[in-house]
Amino acid sequence: MASIPAELKYLESHEWARLEADGSVTVGISDHAQAALGDLVFVEVPEVGRSVDKGAATAVVESVKAASDIYSPVTGEVIAVNEALGSTPELVNQDPYGAGWLFKVKPADPGELDALLDADAYADVVKREG
Amino acid sequence: MPFIPHTENDVKEMLAVIGAPSIEALFDEIPAALRTRALTGLPEALSEMEVTQLMERRAARDGRPLTFVGAGAYEHHIPxxxxxxxxxxxxxxxxxxxxxxxxxxxxxxxxxxxxxxxxxxxxxxxxxxxxxxxxxxxxxxxxxxxxxxxxxxxxxxxxxxxxxxxxxxxxxxxxxxxxxxxxxxxxxxxxxxxxxxxxxxxxxxxxxxxxxxxxxxxxxxxxxxxxxxxxxxxxxxxxxxxxxxxxxxxxxxxxxxxxxxxxxxxxxxxxxxxxxxxxxxxxxxxxxxxxxxxxxxxxxxxxxxxxxxxxxxxxxxxxxxxxxxxxxxxxxxxxxxxxxxxxxxxHMALLGAAGLARVAAASQARTRELVEALTAIDGVELVFDGPRFHEAVLRLDRPVAGVLQALAARGIVGGYDLSAHYPELGDTVLVCATETKTTEHIQAYAQALRAIMADAQPDAAASRDARSGSSAAK
Amino acid sequence: MSEPLIFEHSRPGRTAVVQHPSRAPSADVPQQFRRTRPPALPEVSELQAVRHYTRLSQLNFSIDTHFYPLGSCTMKYNPRACNQLAMLPEFLARHPLAPAELSQGFLACLYELQEMLKEVTGMRGVSLTPMAGAQGEFAGVAMIRAYHQARGDHERTEIIVPDAAHGTNPATATMCGCTVVEVESLPNGDIDLEALARMVGPRTAGIMLTNPSTLGVFERRIREVAGLVHAAGGLLYYDGANLNAILGKVRPGDMGFDVIHMNLHKTFSTPHGGGGPGSGAVGVGERLLPFMPVPLVGKEGDRYRWLDERDLPQTIGRLSAFMGNAGVLLRAYVYMRMLGRAGMQRVAEYATLNANYLLARLVQAGFEPAYPERRASHEFIITLKRQAREQDVTAMDFAKRLLDFGFHAPTTYFPLLVPECLLIEPTETETKETLDAFVDALVAIQREAEQDAAKVKGAPYTLPVRRLDDVRAAKQLDLAYVPGEH
CATH class of the missing domain: 3.40.640.10 (Type I PLP-dependent aspartate aminotransferase-like (Major domain))
Incomplete structure (x- = not known):
């Protein structure tokens, strides 16, 4: 069973989001998503400074057999990306909620996070997909 | 049946396994109104021998002209x-x-x-x-x-x-x-x-x-x-x-x-x-x-x-x-x-770097020989004189299309008419000789061209006709 | 069994010297343009090269050596006569810019091929120039766009594709500057017409369909689909990937399609060549005739000539430097002449017979069809989701194990809609004995899966290599031999 930390927010498209103490939002993909994709071989992160809209395709994760767009959960500006993924994309598989984070956004409206799924609601999404 | 191995008995057994009365029944999901009548526009089948004779006849009709055109496709010897x-x-x-x-x-x-x-x-x-x-x-x-x-x-x-x-x-x-x-x-x-x-x-x-x-x-x-x-x-x-x-x-x-x-x-x-x-x-x-x-x-x-x-x-x-x-x-x-x-x-494995370099150099030399032979003819001149590989632009004293047509009648594909794409260059033709062309081939081209150029200029109407019939891309 | 790289056979100074021109002056290249170090090509003898590449060939499965039931690929026998006659010396030596007066034999073949393809598809015009199916798709969507634009209808930029479509369909729409809208399939495999009705409108440029679909079933309500899309002002594109299933039975033109591409390397049996060349000839209905890609072959009296931009001023343009894959066209022409009128109709009949027989045998043996209530077309899908769940043996594992039994694997994991699927297309050129042996192999693998799943999951065992590490291939990219690095 995939792990779904209770303190995070989620998208139906399997991203997680965490509001940090400095007001930024860290984004990654869920444990369920990394398992479904299989071994990642490449992660394309956005340029720092890019403005993104909520729901905009912001990063791409690739396994051997699939490529998936990663959507930003909030509108804002990309302020940091996980450079380590350039040489070690497997961090996403090994530690999806920690060292495998993808990018950080400075949200224009932190309230947007409230509209995301909580852990229970996301667990239902995972269950529905079987 | 061409390329279909089924015997009558095979068909019978296979239909029995499927539980269908006929092959035709397998198409029962296609609405009847859409079903195709006989394809009357198609010819009857030819045997392999008959189609061989047909293709050999058509190939022979086109023959093997002496080719001095490149323009993106080049005749080389292939091992x-x-x-x-x-x-x-x-x-x-x-x-x-x-x-x-x-x-x-x-x-x-x-x-x-x-x-x-x-x-x-x-x-x-x-x-x-x-x-x-x-x-x-x-x-x-x-x-x-x-x-x-x-x-x-x-x-x-x-x-x-x-x-x-x-x-x-x-x-x-x-x-x-x-x-x-x-x-x-x-x-x-x-x-x-x-x-x-x-x-x-x-x-x-x-x-x-x-x-x-x-x-x-x-x-x-x-x-x-x-x-x-x-x-x-x-x-x-x-x-x-x-x-x-x-x-x-x-x-x-x-x-x-x-x-x-x-x-x-x-x-x-x-x-x-x-x-x-x-x-x-x-x-x-x-x-x-x-x-x-x-x-x-x-x-x-x-x-x-x-x-x-x-x-x-x-x-x-x-x-x-x-x-x-x-x-x-x-x-x-x-x-x-x-x-x-x-x-x-x-091809690259067989020729290696040395072989490819010899083909390239030989082609370059043959084109040089061709240019020398053709520009020795009255009414033919080289347009650009800089370093080149294996093609050259020649200017004629008359429209190119008629000349190419006359060469074709002698079994020579004489070059690519540049007038459609480069009208500012006047009556110019792009020619090419690769390593496949011998001195005899080049001399045959030169002789044919000399004879054509010695004729009075073809009249303008004939040359226009020839141009519109060519495959020149516009 | 393995073979070193050709570079590893190389020794400095060794050559296949008879392959070099004997008269070789030195190149006349000013120093600034000159190459200073030769390219790192191998230096081998002719025998070494012949033996090396012959050995490599022996590491392949092919139609000539193995049953190759790849769904949606139509791996039928490629008659040798087609190859031999397309490679007559005069055809091989013909320069693409040779004048029409020296090309009448060649042009006659192409002209007649255009006419025959019009007849079997029910279209009004055919252009042979696209060099593969994907380029034919490009030409088709580009024509649809050109048609709308010529009418001042600039808002029509949406292309509808079924969720089961081949990946080239959406990729092509994007390449043509269109946006892609997906329409879902119903559980029975037909398109969801209600969803389609909600989708079409003033932005609809067209819809791209295969019929039979990639799900291996005939889209029964195709006339209604055509009616909906046409009423909304859009056009219908037929992806000819599955034309083999309906040859001589129903024609795309009669189903209401405005433009189609044909894969001559599938339906008309030109060889796949280990990944090409193909040929993606396009056929059009009345409305798109002015927009066809050039060149075409025209006939005036008994003389053939190229038709180009001067004849079709509204053409979408040229797709290749010359006229596409001419040699492939000659092969298809010879094939069609050998089949003739009756043979063309037999193709669909026996392809469908073989598919339905194979499906019936597999169902009897306990395999689960994806669309049990539907008639198979020339191909069908079985799903191994039960095996994946119960034995943890996947479609990929079955596919790899089939290789050990001497059969090329069917298409796996396509279409994406059906979990753990095998898309199986036997074609009309296979014997009943071969199909029976294939069933026996799948049954044997099923038994292995139940008794010793690890054995199936470790396959293949008898091929030149075991399962390859494709994660490593993607992460530690090694795309070229560099001396000293291997």
Whole structure:
């Protein structure tokens, strides 16, 4: 069973989001998503400074057999990306909620996070997909 | 039944297993109103012998004229071993190597091909082929737009000395994506692109500059200066090259005064073991720098290991491709020109660097001999006198079309009429001789041309007719 | 069994010298243009090259050596006569720019091929120039766009594709500057017409369909689909990937399609060549005739000539430097002449017979069809989701194990809609005995899966390599041999 930390927010498209103490939002993909994709071989992160809209395709994760767009959960500006993924994309598989984070956004409206799924609601999404 | 092995008894047993009364019943989901009547517009079947006789008759009708035209497709000797191996069923009738374990022959060959092309062009990575040189250029332009992260213009500079059909094809294939092409004029004295033509664009947002070497007139462009201009002005450089010429010419990976090289190299691989065969199938090649590999279209083969650590080969970076990335793929290309790549790989292995250099040098020398023989005729002159590879532009004292028609009547394909694409050059023809042309062939051409040129000028109406009947691309 | 790289056979100074021109002056290249280091091509003898590439060929599966039931690829026998006659010396030596007066024999073949393809598809015009299916698709969508634009209808930029479509469909739409809208399939495999009705409108450029679909079933309500899309002002594109299923039975033109591409390397039996060349000839109805890609072959009296931009001023343009994959066209022409009128109709009949027989046998043996209530077309899907769940043996494992039994694997994991699927297309050229042996192999693998799943999951065992590490291939990219690095 995939792990779904209770303190995070989620998208139906399997991203997680965490509001940090400095007001930024860290984004990654869920444990369920990394398992479904299989071994990642490449992660394309956005340029720092890019403005993104909520729901905009912001990063791409690739396994051997699939490529998936990663959507930003909030509108804002990309302020940091996980450079380590350039040489070690497997961090996403090994530690999806920690060292495998993808990018950080400075949200224009932190309230947007409230509209995301909580852990229970996301667990239902995972269950529905079987 | 042609190519269908079923006996009556087979059909009976198979229908019984299916539980259908007849073969016809298997089409019961097709609405009756749509069902096709007899295909009366098709001829009755021919036996293999009959179709052989038909095709031999038609081939004989076209004959084997003496060919002195290049313009993007070149007659070279192909070692007998090349097509003897290419047409082995194991290469010829295999599919795309998606099942790697059952396709190691094709995959290893493609890896060898990629290695050869990377080295020949002086670049780091090669894909496993595109359709042809012209469509490869279109893909290179699209790739440059994707790979150039800073340029927003999707504006590409192309020299007027680029193969004119390549320019047309690039336009057709990119028309949906709002690329724009600016044509760089050539210097009428040298027939090459001068840096001054580029300087008109200094300071503007240019995505890429296309540089063809040798250019359509067969002349050598100052590729170092053009490449350096692209780099200095923040544009990517796309080289279009004849791969055979790279046996003797500086590879695009080393162009530029400091040898920094271009970003993308494309061209048509036909001179590497592929017969003229009326225009195809040929193959397009593309090589690039490692940093751009994820923006590259087409298949790529990588070397890896199996679960016991034994080396093996497989398609890789498939997430760029349409079967995975769908609407976000780098290109819609799926089937490429694998069998022609098979020929090119064997051809390059047999000739090696030394053999290819001899073919290139011999072709260059034969063209020099041809130019000398033809320009000795009254009314024929060489237009551009700079260094060239194996093609040259000649000016006649009369319209070219009528002359080419008269040569054709003598079994000679005498060149490519430039008047449609380059009217400013007047009555000019592009000629080519490869290593396949002997002194006797060249003398036969010269004699025929001398006889035609000695005649009174053909009247203008006849020459217009001839021109409209030619296959010249406009 | 393995074979070193050709570079590893190389020794400095060794050559296949008879392959070189004997008269070889030195090149006349000013220093600034000259190559200073030769390319790193191998230096081998002719025998070494012949033996090496012959050995490589022996590492492949192919139609000539193995049953190759790849769904949607139509791996039928490629008659040798087609190859031999397309490679007559005169055809091989013909320069693409040779004048029409020296090309009448060649042009006659192409002209007649255009006419025959018009007849079997029910279209009004055919252009042979696209070099593969994907380029034919490009030409088709580009023509649809050109048609709308010529009418001042600039808002029509949406292309509808079924969720089961081949990846080239959406990729092509994007390449043509269109946006892609997906329409879902119903559980029975037909398109969801209600969903389609909600989707079409003033932005609809067209819809791209295969019929039979990639799900291996005939789209029964095709006339209603055509009616909906046409009423909304859009056009219908037929992806000819599955034309083999209906040859001589129903024609795309009669179903209401405005433009189609044909894969001559599938339906008309030209060889796949280990990944090409193909040929993606396009056929059009009345409305798109002016926009066809050039060149075409025209006939005036008894003389053939090229038709170009001067004859079709509204053409979408040129797709290749010359006229596409001419040699492939000659092969298809010879094939069609040998089949003739009756043979063309037999193709669909026996392809469908073989598919339905194979499906019936597999169902009897306990395999689960994806669309049990539907008639198979020339191909069908079985799903191994039960095996994946119960034995943890996947479609990929079955596919790899089939290789050990001497059969090329069917298409796996396509279409994406059906979990753990095998898309199986036997074609009309296979015997009943071969189909029976294939069933026996799948049954044997099923038994293995139940008794010793690890054995199936470790396959293949008898091929030149075991399962390859494609994660490593993608992460530690090794795309070219560099001396000293291996």
């Amino acid at each position: 007998a071993a090349v097509w003897a191996i290419v047409t082995r069923g194991e290469f010829y009738s295999a599919y795309t190597p998606y099942q790697a374990e059952a396709s190691q022959g094709t995959l290893q060959l493609l890896y060898e091909y990629q290695s050869m092309m990377a080295s020949l062009t002086g670049m780091e990575v090669s894909n496993a082929s595109l359709y042809d040189g012209a469509s490869a250029l279109a893909e290179a332009c699209l790739m440059a737009v994707r790979a150039h992260r800073k340029s927003r213009s999707a504006r590409i500079l192309v020299p007027a000395t680029l193969h004119p059909t390549y320019r047309q094809v690039a336009h057709t294939l990119t028309a949906g994506q709002r690329l724009s092409f600016d044509v760089l004029p050539y210097d009428p004295a040298t027939g090459t692109t001068q840096r001054a033509a580029l300087d008109a664009y200094a300071g503007e947002d240019i995505t890429a500059v296309v540089i063809q070497q040798p250019n359509f007139f067969g002349l050598l462009e100052d590729v170092d200066a053009l490449t350096d201009w692209a780099r200095a002005n923040g544009a990517m450089a796309i080289a279009v090259v004849n791969p055979l010429s790279l046996a003797i010419l500086k590879p695009p990976g080393e162009w530029g005064a400091q040898g920094a090289g271009v970003d993308i190299v494309v061209g048509d691989g036909q001179p590497l073991g592929v017969p003229l065969s009326s225009g195809g199938p040929y193959f397009g090649f593309m090589t690039t720098r490692r940093e751009h590999v994820r923006q590259m279209p087409g298949r790529l083969v990588g070397r890896t290991v199996d679960l016991q650590g034994k080396p093996g080969y497989t398609l890789t970076l498939q997430a760029r491709e349409q079967h995975i990335r769908r609407s976000k793929a780098t290109s819609n290309i799926c089937t490429n020109q694998g069998l022609l790549v098979t020929a090119a790989t064997i």
